[in-house]
Amino acid sequence: MALRIKSHWMNEGRERSLPEIASALASIAWRIALDKAITLHCERFTYASDVQRLEVIQEYLAFLIQIADRLAYAQLNDANRRELITAFASKLCGHVQDNSQDLLGSGDYGSPFIARLNQRADEYAEFQFDDDGPGYALLRHLGLAIQTLVGDAPENRWVIDQVMDRDGSDASRIFAKAFADLCG
Template sequence: MALRIKSHWKDEDRERSLPEISSALAYIAWRIAMDKAINLHCERFLYRDDAQRLAVIQEYLVFLIQIADRLAHGDLDDESRRLLVTEFAKNLFAHVQDNSQDLLGPGDYGGPFIGLLNARSGDYADYQFADDGPSYAFLRHLGYEIQTLMGDKEENRWVIDQVMDKDGWDAYKKFARAYRDLFE
């Protein structure tokens, strides 16, 4: 089943603030990341447990934060870009915390997510992003991180290819379209 994303404002004439746009982006990013985690299961890759599935979702979220930052680089001044990305990350922090608590019980889940974001941001900084999207190395890094999370079980051996060739690219396209729609 195809993921349907609403990325147009109900009252299109009203000006939206960057925090409002960031909140909508976070909701959309969460849905895309969750859809991609579900798709891996549909493609017969196996999760050990819900914690592993949430870790995969978080890798996609970190990837989409990098995409938002790259898209904003060409559209916004430095201060607006910083505000957008910071608010976006804060909103995703809340999504990660709430959903992880629902599945795994009480605990600090948002803090480690921010730690992951900070660590991965340095990694992704080395990869190119052009007008047509993320480079092969950019997508490969996402695939590598998810492959590492999924382990080396026989069933999960090719997860990197699935992420690099299909799911990562699809996540980028859906997110970039929603990003542009929200700024129209």
């Protein structure tokens, strides 16, 4: 079943602030990342624990932040882009903290997520993104990161192919449409 995303404002005539847009994008990104983690499970890839599943979700979130940054670069000036992406990352950090705390108990889950975002920002900066979406190398990097997280159990051997061939492109396409709807 396809993921349905609501990406239109209820009162379309009203101007939205960048933090409002960032909040909506964070909710959408969380739903997409969760859906892709569930899709992996439905395709018979396995998770050893809830921690591992949350790590996969965080990888998708880091990927989607990069997609948002590339899309914002094409539409916004530097100051607005920085404000939007910072607010977006902050909202996602809150989602990670709240959901991880609900599932795993109290702890600091936001700081490691921010560290992951910073690491991935450096890594993804080298990869191509154009009008057709993420390039092969960008999708491969996402797939490799997720492959590393889920481990080398025989049933997880081909997870990189699933992420590269289907899930990564699908996540990017869905998110880019929502971004255009909310920012356009």
